[in-house]
Amino acid sequence: MKKIITGITTTGTITLGNYIGAIKPMLDLQNDNEMFMFIADLHALVTPSDAKDLRLRISNASAIYFACGFDPKRTTVFIQSEVPAHTQLAWILNCHTTIGELSRMTQFKDKSAKKSSNGTETVPTGLLTYPTLMAADILLYDIDLVPVGKDQKQHIELTRNIATRMNNKYGKDLFTLPKEYTNDVTAKIMDLQDPTKKMSKSSDNQKSFISLLDKPEVARKKINSSVTDSENLIKYDPVNKPGVSNLITIYSALKNEKIDDVVKHFDGKNYGVLKSEVADVVCELLENIQTKFNTLVGTKELRDLLDRGKQRATEISNKKLKLINEKIGL
Structure with a gap:
């Protein structure tokens, strides 16, 4: 372990x-x-x-x-x-x-x-x-x-x-x-408007990233307006097709499918289909998370869960810090 x-x-x-x-x-x-x-x-x-x-x-x-x-x-x-x-x-x-x-x-x-x-x-x-x-x-x-x-x-x-x-x-x-x-496949999700950059919550362009608290319909619009290219060929090629590859990566991660299998799934289909299906899996994720989030945020149950974590983390870290202090002379 x-x-x-x-x-x-x-x-x-x-x-x-x-x-x-x-x-x-x-x-x-x-x-x-x-x-x-x-x-x-x-x-x-x-x-x-x-x-x-x-x-x-x-x-x-x-x-x-x-x-x-x-x-x-x-x-x-x-x-x-x-x-x-x-x-x-x-x-x-x-x-x-x-x-x-x-x-x-x-x-x-x-x-x-x-x-x-x-x-x-x-x-x-x-x-x-x-x-x-x-x-x-x-x-x-x-x-x-x-x-x-x-x-x-x-x-x-x-x-x-x-x-x-x-x-x-x-x-x-x-x-x-x-x-x-x-995770080499899903470690880096890119900006939806500039797929040469990592998706960042600090971006000034709200269309460039999807928040876990975005309404599903908002997330769908962001995916539909994401940058791809003019080739209309669904292929995984992060260097030459970063936008399309980014959508494939998102779909692969959320469906727990290999990149090659995702590419085969979309073989012969156009970017409209790709964006629609990526939006479907993203919206399903957001709906599930937000349902649980709304029942928990701001409640005593959340505070109790965090207090339990704080107690355990404090016990472990204080024991470690005591050892460090002794070793260095404090």
Whole structure:
């Protein structure tokens, strides 16, 4: 049995891309592994928001996790900020990480450039130290596998480097070295309007992504207006046909079918049929999730489930933090 963890930030809505790339793989794994899932509200502070909006997004994200099918008997679901060991270990890891390592992180370079492209905007320190908090999220629980998209692998590499450095200094039994778990077929869902980019909840174009809380009819319209090409040939070719390939990937993931089988299914059919059938499976997913979500969000039942997860996560992380403090001299 492996220990596995994942967290999704609340910097926007949870998208279909998040579901296929992170949530669904976890659902497939929870029966045979020890699972941890957290709402990464501390990571969300990198993007400014007002308190009322942040609380709402935390509540929505929590309810969606359970609505997607996570079983609290098998998966420990908790809110990151409610387990203080995360920030305590993050500071310790900061002190064992160099500025050079953090400034070379691709996401830091990309996001800081966008935030201050003309040099007049300030870049928050949290954007630089984000990876050490992520490393703390992982190392606190002696995690074996971390489901990640292709753009997150660098974070796992940094986590392993920090853990190895501290193991060498304080004892090889201090940290478990995590490995990334990537589903090569469904790890990356692309933007519906610009399929050369990853689907992102931070996009300014609402048509470019599907939220798990989008009304099914809205999601259908977004799929119907998604960018394809003029060839009208349904073929899986991410380089030359990124839009069509993205729709095939979505269908493949939600139907649990191989890419080759999906392509055979659509052989001889046009893009209208492809979009219609992709929309059907997406809308079915959204309807199921939203029915469960609406019965759970804002209720005492949800708070009780999160309190149960917080208690278990706190017990495990405090025990680990105590060991770390003893090893490093605190």
